Amino acid sequence: MSKKVIIVGAGLGGLSTGLRLASRGFEVTILEKNSNAGGRLNQIKEGGFTFDTGPSFFSMTYEFDELMQDCGIQTPFEFVELDPLYTVNFRGENQNYYLYKNVQKLAEQFADKEPDFENKFRAYLKYCESLYNDTVDVAIKQNFDSLFAYVKALMQVNPKHLPVLLKSFWNQAGKYFKSKEVRQIVSLIAFFLGRTPFDTNAIYTLLSHIEFTHNGYYNVKGGMYKIVEGLVDELKKKGVTFLYNTEIVGFEEQGGELSSLLDQNGRKHHADIFVINSDAAYFRGKVLKRKKFSEPKLKKMSWTMGYLTFYIGINAKLPQVEHHNYFLGNNYEDYSRDVMKNPGTLEKPYYYVNVLSKHNQECAPEGHEALFFVCPVPNLLYKKDWSDKDEIIDSILKDFSERIGEDVSSKVVFRKVYTPKEWEQQFNLFAGSGLGLSHDMLQIGALRPKNFDEEFKNTFYVGASTIPGAGLPMAVISSKLTVERVMGYSKVN
Numbered sequence: 001m002s003k004k005v006i007i008v009g010a011g012l013g014g015l016s017t018g019l020r021l022a023s024r025g026f027e028v029t030i031l032e033k034n035s036n037a038g039g040r041l042n043q044i045k046e047g048g049f050t051f052d053t054g055p056s057f058f059s060m061t062y063e064f065d066e067l068m069q070d071c072g073i074q075t076p077f078e079f080v081e082l083d084p085l086y087t088v089n090f091r092g093e094n095q096n097y098y099l100y101k102n103v104q105k106l107a108e109q110f111a112d113k114e115p116d117f118e119n120k121f122r123a124y125l126k127y128c129e130s131l132y133n134d135t136v137d138v139a140i141k142q143n144f145d146s147l148f149a150y151v152k153a154l155m156q157v158n159p160k161h162l163p164v165l166l167k168s169f170w171n172q173a174g175k176y177f178k179s180k181e182v183r184q185i186v187s188l189i190a191f192f193l194g195r196t197p198f199d200t201n202a203i204y205t206l207l208s209h210i211e212f213t214h215n216g217y218y219n220v221k222g223g224m225y226k227i228v229e230g231l232v233d234e235l236k237k238k239g240v241t242f243l244y245n246t247e248i249v250g251f252e253e254q255g256g257e258l259s260s261l262l263d264q265n266g267r268k269h270h271a272d273i274f275v276i277n278s279d280a281a282y283f284r285g286k287v288l289k290r291k292k293f294s295e296p297k298l299k300k301m302s303w304t305m306g307y308l309t310f311y312i313g314i315n316a317k318l319p320q321v322e323h324h325n326y327f328l329g330n331n332y333e334d335y336s337r338d339v340m341k342n343p344g345t346l347e348k349p350y351y352y353v354n355v356l357s358k359h360n361q362e363c364a365p366e367g368h369e370a371l372f373f374v375c376p377v378p379n380l381l382y383k384k385d386w387s388d389k390d391e392i393i394d395s396i397l398k399d400f401s402e403r404i405g406e407d408v409s410s411k412v413v414f415r416k417v418y419t420p421k422e423w424e425q426q427f428n429l430f431a432g433s434g435l436g437l438s439h440d441m442l443q444i445g446a447l448r449p450k451n452f453d454e455e456f457k458n459t460f461y462v463g464a465s466t467i468p469g470a471g472l473p474m475a476v477i478s479s480k481l482t483v484e485r486v487m488g489y490s491k492v493n
């Protein structure tokens, strides 16, 4: 008889784990708090508009390919390669920088700002590539049974990278580039990790290799939610059951194992094996009542920033705006130092704008555009009151209108807003932190909450706050590592 697995959470981590386990013959049920699958990888479909709600592009498509091969299926969605990757605009400058993957084309834009940009950029990328090659298999795509095993793995990394461990992303960028524009653009990727270039370790410059040379960025034809729809279809074909509107709030144990989970209506869910896709730190504290993850302890951990996201439908087309765009101010260093903790940065916010309808006409009514804004903000530990959200959004729309030379505010026909409070409530994200636990050096690898439970032998974790970390490809890698754990347990039990 096949073993029964319950997965708590239908985020990308939960869905990928479900697919791998169902393909291996397990009987899988996915319990999800919300009325649909996807978690942060979600969509809003209202008033004729479709918006990606969270992730809007991603790298490392080969991890998705590996998932499909592992499960013996064709990829049920279509990747769309981005080139330019995105645009960057600095406040007060008329110019938009286009982040082309072709280094010569990229270099033409920096001819005035950074002499010899092309050679410097190639040298920068070469080192990023060696960092990637020397760490990704040893330290990122690995299960560690103990701290000792982790340290042993780190010792296999080429010692030439040691000095980098002592530097910030910003300082490493400064080793290669003098111009502030280039340093800012190159280090922007640290924000994608929910931190800033000043508090992100230089080891993460390996992401520049992934971004520009190894794989690039992609989104999905028809919008990012097609990933979820495709995976859910495949899961259903493999007989996986979904129970929506089911939030796990308690548990029962027997003989050192979890025996059942209790939902908000008091219903018990039994299984042989449990995989938790709810945040690995939050769930241990809130549901399993572990002291190490009590609320005061969670507050002491380092959490990524929050996001103010808003979804705007307008009754006009914006041919002058690309699909993915960053609008930065002109105080990058001060802003970066403050953005995680100081609500004062919201007086002149930095933000990202995604125009999903640019390449997916069906995502807005004819003659309309679907705009998705993401503004990095302090999470709820540093800003609890969001009664000023409309004021902040109006100021962003005003700034955006000035920069693109067209009044957008008066053309708004649809508007929806998620502050960190909504992000927290919808997906149980601690303090509304957008990406979960930070990737600081004390919270990665074996130092991150483990993907196996400390007490219950039949319980495992997958997703952003366990290994390897945040982002869509990491959720897919996480599912691979978790399934390794489940198979190990299953063999001997």
Ligand SMILES: Cc1cc2nc3c(=O)[nH]c(=O)nc-3n(C[C@H](O)[C@H](O)[C@H](O)COP(=O)(O)OP(=O)(O)OC[C@H]3O[C@@H](n4cnc5c(N)ncnc54)[C@H](O)[C@@H]3O)c2cc1C
Binding pocket: 008, 009, 010, 011, 012, 013, 014, 031, 032, 033, 034, 037, 038, 039, 040, 041, 053, 054, 055, 056, 057, 058, 059, 246, 247, 248, 249, 277, 278, 279, 307, 309, 374, 426, 427, 428, 434, 435, 462, 463, 464, 465, 469, 470, 471, 472, 473, 475
């Ligand atoms: C605004 C924003 C923009 C982002 N942009 C990008 C991007 O461009 N590219 C990229 O790669 N990544 C991006 N990310 C990060 C990415 O979304 C996440 O890393 C990834 O989706 C996390 O997947 P997950 O499976 O770990 O968790 P989640 O997506 O959070 O899934 C967990 C699921 O568990 C459910 N759940 C929680 N608690 C319970 C419970 N007690 N009972 C039942 N169900 C429960 C939740 O409702 C949720 O559905 C972004 C994130 C945000 C917030």
